[in-house]
């Protein structure tokens with residue numbers, strides 16, 4: 001519904017600024033409820049942010065980390081978001097965090113989605129923090145234009161949990177939290193970098209179908225204010 005743009009001069013400054021905001025939100029969650037939760041995205045953008053966040057001095061043993069979405073690939077794959085998070089976030093002070101993967105070594109992505117939904121249902125709702133990314137096609141999470149289950153994923157009436165998604169631009173089958181799981185995070189962030197993504201964001205903020213640019217679901221219908229973090 002409402003968006004706030006946080007602009008930084010460099011990616012490094014953004015990584016620190018976002019790590020400050022996210023660690024403060026996690027610490028507030030721990031103070032209020034004893035535990036806190038965060039769902040993060042993969043892709044190339046979040047690496048520096050993960051490394052900055054990992055160094056923050058909070059009670060990481062009380063934090064559950066999971067993924068907004070994942071490829072249906074094992075953690076040994078270099079396409080795995082689990083691997084990205086292990087390498088960049090779950091070390092230093094943050095090594096004490098509890099990580100819940102979405103990928104499971106099941107016979108199908110559908111079976112893995114059921115297992116991931118069951119496992120992550122143990123996390124209190126809403127998430128304390130959700131950090132979304134955005135592709136140049138306007139996707140966020142694994143809400144891809146033309147995705148096999150896009151309408152289900154973005155329907156506010158679809159329950160919280162993890163479902164599968166396949167799409168031309170997505171490569172492997174994906175596992176993704178639904179819109180209803182993500183949009184009401186206590187701190188809802190969209191992390192994008194580069195002039196190209198700013199152009200994509202401006203287009204998404206204009207008129208048009210949500211299905212053409214699924215980031216519009218968050219821009220238009222998220223229950224929480226969307227905090228947009230951008231650097232050139």
Ligand SMILES: O=C(O)[C@H](O)[C@@H](O)[C@H](O)[C@H](O)COP(=O)(O)O
Pocket residue numbers: 041042043044045046069070081132133134135139140141142
């Ligand atoms: O790749 C993933 O794991 C996420 O599904 C995806 O939503 C990502 O956040 C965007 O595609 C942006 O990716 P880049 O940061 O690589 O541009």
